[in-house]
Amino acid sequence: MNFQHYIYLVSEHINNKRGVPLSRLLTYQDTDHATNEAIMNEVNQNYVNNHVHPNWSQIIFGHIHCCFLLANGDYIYAYKEQANCVGMLSKALATMKEENWMVPVICVMARDLRLLAIAADIQNGHKNSGKSRDGLYIPNEYLEKAAEPLMSMFRAVANDCRTTMEKSKRIAMMNLVNQLFKIYFRVNKLHLCKPLIRALDNANIMTYFTKAQKVTYFYYLGMKHMFDSDYKNADKMLSFSFANCHSSSRKNKRLVLIFLIPVKMLLGVMPTQKLLEKYNLMPFAPVTQAVKEGNLNALDNALETYSDFFWKYGIYLILDKLKIIAYRNVFKKVCLILKTHQVPIESFRHVLQFLRNENVSIEEVNCILANLIYEGKIKGYISLAHQKLVISKQNPFPPLTQLS
Template structure:
């Protein structure tokens, strides 16, 4: 799209796009990422008079306030720009709700929501607000208002329904709620999208990838690792092969989930996406080396914590115990195993406070989780294991 030398030309182009119901062009003309938002001729403090003479309702307030937003942003007044963008979203919400059986402005709606979230992030980074996350929470409230407008559209046909805007808005809210650590607020949105009666594959692939990425992360924190693997795998395999950084970001969460379900990553994959932080973890789990697992977690602690996966990786400790105890079982070649043998193995690997009581506790948990088939004979201080698959595949007990 060509740059604009004069405000009148810009306003006439907006009016023509609105008359043609060209949502994509109008969205671009109202985006703070478009080149016009850097043009001093168009960033006007009080553009109401010019706008009212060239743009018809209901777009007058949206366009005028957009130019004021761009003006404030150019001055570095991000808090003022955020307030103006909030007014734009609210004005658009009222106008959009009044449009019956029309959804052509959906690209405009998503653009306005994205800009509002980005301005909220700039305000948060600059330390604006009386309390933490104030602007992000306000942005979420405004975007949720748009989400309700879309979700409540029950009269229009499928092709003209505003509900096609729900997933894009949901993704913006995901980004906010994950940042402010309020994942519980995601549930109503996910439920609303799950309850849609038409096929979910009708949403754009880009939106579906983002949606599955965040629903996968949400499932991780709910300890629903089977769903997490399904959603994150969808996001990874559908993500464009050249989107290397995006695929790497997905793998940061998919790799721990797959390890918990019994599938360890290949070195080739870790090297390709520069995720060798998981290499030592995978080796430790595979070999049952609880000492190495502890050392690898400590060595890469900062990375794992920053990604929010440290506690998830801690759960690999039980699989590592299982693999260690399976080695003891294979070495002894008996179905009645002294608890002392497991204790000796733990002590050899410098497990802290390893004694008979701790060992029995670990074994009991492994039996409960289905990672060992057997029972503890407490009087004899032995583990009696099944003669059929005493140590089942992790895949068989991955959902526990």
């Protein structure tokens, strides 16, 4: 393929909507043209202007320049060129009001921008090793900046008011939201997800998106709910992603489980050993065992032993909240040993002091019991006058089910 042939393929698709998809001709991941030296050596802007529609000529020329920069290992300027191309496409969308054939192009250009921003940040980090924000180097600088042109493109497609989704550019909204989610989670700016979630909810077009798009969207939405301590919605979203993730995508299913398992455990649902072995998630095994046994020391040790793994995925503090279930299981054992539905709170205090090897006040025990009762993990009430926990005679400790 030479330069003129490449431009012919581009114009053929733009003008007649046939031949090689434009989305393939505008991604650096297509090796047929993106690494083709003949195209880069023969590039002529006037030729592009004369043979390609004005809406696309600058984008095409910018894309070829981006590929040239990548071929020469300049990821920073390649990212900047790609950002310019995305910006030009956003402006061009306003003039293409009755068309949506370019939706695949929107999707690949948005994805490429995010990936190039990551590569640019890595290169920038190598160039400025040891320098901080007070100096020249800002971690994730280009990735944060990439959100701006992507948001401009999102607004451009969201403003397409045609009710027929098959003809609307709004069909690209989910893909753009997923790209922005990936950026916001990586730069730890989850609060910026809210306007995107609201926009999708208000658009009421969820049924038009593919299953793959929904799996990605609900994965990130589930994580956001988890970090917001909304575990029921987190469970709903992450469970959808896990159930609908392609069976061959073992890596992705494992990634979903890394967040789904802590959420399930906080809701009282324990993972099975079989599940943990199947997806190589054994760091959760000692945590699960300690929670089941109500062994607070073992739980602390398990969290500490695998702290690197848990911190890597941001779930250490989530798992630390499992102590409330461990308390529930400890208290259940105390009740079974004493064989009474009126259990002295002092008995719980003695057990906790033994397990934690420290002084525990009656007030702290009352607080723990109150939380357990409020969350439905114990059926009963606290008699402060008699300093006793009065538990239901029928099923006072609702069983913890298993995640299979």
